[in-house]
Amino acid sequence: MFPLTEGNKHVAQLLFSTGTCPRCIFRFCGVDFHAPYKLSYEELFNELQKFLKTEKGELILEVPNPPPKKIRLHELEDGIDGTDNQSQNGEGRVSIIEGGSIAFKSSSPNVCNVCLGILQEFCEKEFIKKVCQKVEASGFEFTNLVFSVSFPPQLSVREHAAWLLVKQEMGKQSLSLGRNDIVQLKEAYKWITHPLFSEELGVPIDGKSLFEVSVVFAHPETVEDCHFLRAICPDCFKPAKNKQSVFTRMAVMKALNKINEEDFRKQFPCPPNSPKAVCSVLEMECAHGAVFVAGRYNKYSRNLPQTPWIIDGERKLESSVEELISDHLLTVFKAESFNFSSSGREDVDVRTLGNGRPFAIELVNPHRVHFTSQEIKELQQKINSSSNKIQVRDLQLVTREAIGHMKEGEEEKTKTYSALIWTNKAIRKEDIEFLNDMKDLKIDQKTPLRVLHRRPLAVRNRIIHSMETCYVDEHHFRLQLKTQAGTYIKEFVHGDFGRTKPNIGSLMNVTADILELDVESVDVDWPPALDD
Amino acid sequence: MRTPQAARRKDRLLRANMEEALGSPRAEGAAPEVAMATEPVAVESAAPSLVDRYFTRWYKADVKGKPCEDHCILQHSNRICVITLAESHPVLQSGKTIKSISYQISTNCSRLQNKVSGKFKRGAQFLTELAPLCKIYCSDGEEYTISSCVRGRLMEVNENILHKPSILQEKPATEGYIAVVLPKFEESKSITEGLLTQKQYEEVVVKRSNATTATS
Numbered sequence: 196m197f198p199l200t201e202g203n204k205h206v207a208q209l210l211f212s213t214g215t216c217p218r219c220i221f222r223f224c225g226v227d228f229h230a231p232y233k234l235s236y237e238e239l240f241n242e243l244q245k246f247l248k249t250e251k252g253e254l255i256l257e258v259p260n261p262p263p264k265k266i267r268l269h270e271l272e273d274g275i276d277g278t279d280n281q282s283q284n285g286e287g288r289v290s291i292i293e294g295g296s297i298a299f300k301s302s303s304p305n306v307c308n309v310c311l312g313i314l315q316e317f318c319e320k321e322f323i324k325k326v327c328q329k330v331e332a333s334g335f336e337f338t339n340l341v342f343s344v345s346f347p348p349q350l351s352v353r354e355h356a357a358w359l360l361v362k363q364e365m366g367k368q369s370l371s372l373g374r375n376d377i378v379q380l381k382e383a384y385k386w387i388t389h390p391l392f393s394e395e396l397g398v399p400i401d402g403k404s405l406f407e408v409s410v411v412f413a414h415p416e417t418v419e420d421c422h423f424l425r426a427i428c429p430d431c432f433k434p435a436k437n438k439q440s441v442f443t444r445m446a447v448m449k450a451l452n453k454i455n456e457e458d459f460r461k462q463f464p465c466p467p468n469s470p471k472a473v474c475s476v477l478e479m480e481c482a483h484g485a486v487f488v489a490g491r492y493n494k495y496s497r498n499l500p501q502t503p504w505i506i507d508g509e510r511k512l513e514s515s516v517e518e519l520i521s522d523h524l525l526t527v528f529k530a531e532s533f534n535f536s537s538s539g540r541e542d543v544d545v546r547t548l549g550n551g552r553p554f555a556i557e558l559v560n561p562h563r564v565h566f567t568s569q570e571i572k573e574l575q576q577k578i579n580s581s582s583n584k585i586q587v588r589d590l591q592l593v594t595r596e597a598i599g600h601m602k603e604g605e606e607e608k609t610k611t612y613s614a615l616i617w618t619n620k621a622i623r624k625e626d627i628e629f630l631n632d633m634k635d636l637k638i639d640q641k642t643p644l645r646v647l648h649r650r651p652l653a654v655r656n657r658i659i660h661s662m663e664t665c666y667v668d669e670h671h672f673r674l675q676l677k678t679q680a681g682t683y684i685k686e687f688v689h690g691d692f693g694r695t696k697p698n699i700g701s702l703m704n705v706t707a708d709i710l711e712l713d714v715e716s717v718d719v720d721w722p723p724a725l726d727d
Numbered sequence: 728m729r730t731p732q733a734a735r736r737k738d739r740l741l742r743a744n745m746e747e748a749l750g751s752p753r754a755e756g757a758a759p760e761v762a763m764a765t766e767p768v769a770v771e772s773a774a775p776s777l778v779d780r781y782f783t784r785w786y787k788a789d790v791k792g793k794p795c796e797d798h799c800i801l802q803h804s805n806r807i808c809v810i811t812l813a814e815s816h817p818v819l820q821s822g823k824t825i826k827s828i829s830y831q832i833s834t835n836c837s838r839l840q841n842k843v844s845g846k847f848k849r850g851a852q853f854l855t856e857l858a859p860l861c862k863i864y865c866s867d868g869e870e871y872t873i874s875s876c877v878r879g880r881l882m883e884v885n886e887n888i889l890h891k892p893s894i895l896q897e898k899p900a901t902e903g904y905i906a907v908v909l910p911k912f913e914e915s916k917s918i919t920e921g922l923l924t925q926k927q928y929e930e931v932v933v934k935r936s937n938a939t940t941a942t943s
Binding site (some may be wrong): 649652708 | 776777781803805806807809843844845846848882883885887894901902904907909
């Protein structure tokens with residue numbers, strides 16, 4: 196059923212005669228249910244023409260300055276390569292131009308002076324199919340999607356102009372038209388396109404989906420339509436560093452809200468003029484939001500950095516903890532890149548034993564995201580069998596929020612260590628026993644010299660909760676310690692030129708040094724343990 | 728307990744190779760400092776000392792023309808320098824007692840007032856090679872000025888030796904250090920150009936003792 200009534204006739208006539216497309220006319224007449232918009236353009240055009248016939252059967256169809264069909268086709272064909280399939284009923288047809296962007300050639304109806312073709316060809320099945328083809332070709336795995344579309348800012352200017360025009364016309368009938376009485380372009384666009392996407396791709400549209408299909412439209416021909424706004428509201432268009440153009444949608448909207456009708460009308464034609472060509476597609480991309488994989492790692496090598504060790508482009512030590520784990524994940528998830536983080540870290544020459552250290556890896560733009568727990572287990576086995584320097588456990592998918600738990604551990608939780616200590620003076624078993632009895636020993640650590648070049652100079656108060664000694668020989672003993680997070684163990688042993696006080700050396704009145712250090716446990720109960 | 732020289736030298740070479748990697752402290756991920764033996768050490772030999780492992784020893788002899796007032800600069804692989812007295816310095820000779828140490832080097836400047844903030848150590852007093860760090864007053868009336876010997880920002884001076892000057896004499900190479908200086912990143916290699924290596928310093932000391940024996 197045609198949605199317009201007698202009451203809409205004047206407005207519809209006015210808009211139609213000035214070059215506005217049927218769907219935009221519906222919008223300005225407040226048609227706020229979906230069904231009419233979904234009909235085909237051809238059908239809508241014909242119905243509208245019928246609706247606008249006078250009693251005498253004449254078409255009130257004044258199209259000021261329409262370029263004759265012949266010339267227009269000529270103009271459109273200039274500079275456009277590509278196959279030309281003239282469809283039989285003269286509907287818009289698609290051709291691919293250089294660079295892969297899509298242009299529509301429209302032969303019978305004019306390009307709408309308000310939506311610039313968005314609610315003409317660009318919301319119809321043929322275009323959506325093209326987008327879906329690209330989505331399918333991109334190789335992403337998805338069960339729903341969110342569709343985001345971006346229109347050129349000058350559309351807001353044209354919309355504003357059309358609104359002023361219609362408001363004036365309705366004023367003649369003593370009717371008012373607020374901005375909110377008009378259906379938004381984007382809204383109508385989504386009403387039409389969402390079901391088409393769902394049908395074509397077989398998945399629902401979900402605003403919360405991690406998989407995003409985005410289309411960006413541009414209209415180079417009318418780019419300067421917005422520029423007059425800068426003269427009138429200069430403070431809306433302050434240049435910012437990362438913006439290419441000052442004329443963003445937000446800025447244009449802001450200026451339109453400020454400008455008064457008179458000033459606007461002086462600078463911009465009401466109704467807007469008809470453009471020569473429709474919009475072009477600037478960008479058609481799809482991307483998947485990041486997924487997170489967590490686990491715990493053990494490090495058995497004393498020669499492995501946590502992150503790649505590269506100085507001036509030269510790799511100093513082969514591989515790294517993060518690469519040994521992440522490389523496999525990158526492949527399986529078909530992700531673009533990763534971000535590795537962990538609950539604290541250890542030096543190159545320190546092993547991580549016990550339950551291991553919690554870590555989380557953010558996989559950026561993964562193409563594959565659905566894995567059964569069995570598949571994750573197999574992935575874990577694969578990582579473990581490919582290296583004896585590290586081992587991974589409790590590998591699992593987690594949410595972004597869960598990362599907070601891990602970082603919590605870094606600041607708050609305790610860690611236990613095992614150190615092999617050397618003393619210059621000969622010691623007996625009795626000499627180290629007193630260390631076992633020390634509980635919650637407070638120490639002050641100045642920023643160790645070995646990290647002072649990149650950390651601020653400060654004094655850190657830390658607590659050694661407990662210690663347990665194991666005599667080895669006259670010059671060696673093992674020390675188990677449980678400490679507060681953020682304690683520099685090596686410096687607690689050798690004293691760092693007396694800048695960590697007290698230290699093992701000062702407590703025992705010897706010169707002490709640390710030969711080996713192992714992390715025995717990181718006391719964070721995240722990620723949840725899985726029974727393997 | 729004496730350490731076999733060979734074992735110590737071998738470990739030092741291994742360490743030096745790895746430490747060379749720490750040339751650029753601003754590189755991404757250049758965090759790990761290699762410090763320890765990579766294999767379990769035999770009970771008989773101790774690992775190289777803390778100073779051996781992390782630092783290169785540089786020397787300046789007869790600082791400011793004063794005979795035997797030798798300084799030893801410990802340069803960490805991350806470019807930080809610890810200023811210490813060389814073994815041959817008069818203050819460290821037997822029989823000398825330190826009365827007091829002062830960081831007030833002029834009426835307007837006390838090294839104790841040095842304050843650095845942030846990762847980039849803003850606010851630090853800038854030192855040239857000849858900048859005085861502290862004055863040491865001995866019981867025999869002698870007064871010695873210790874100089875920086877390297878250009879850079881002063882990080883800290885050792886307050887422990889203020890309270891207990893004997894530490895300076897007991898452990899001049901570690902707990903008895905004088906100051907910590909951070910040279911400019913661009914100058915980290917060039918600062919050692921005017922300094923002597925361990926070997927060169929040892930030669931200087933030998934020459935001195937030959938000269939004194941010759942004259943005696």
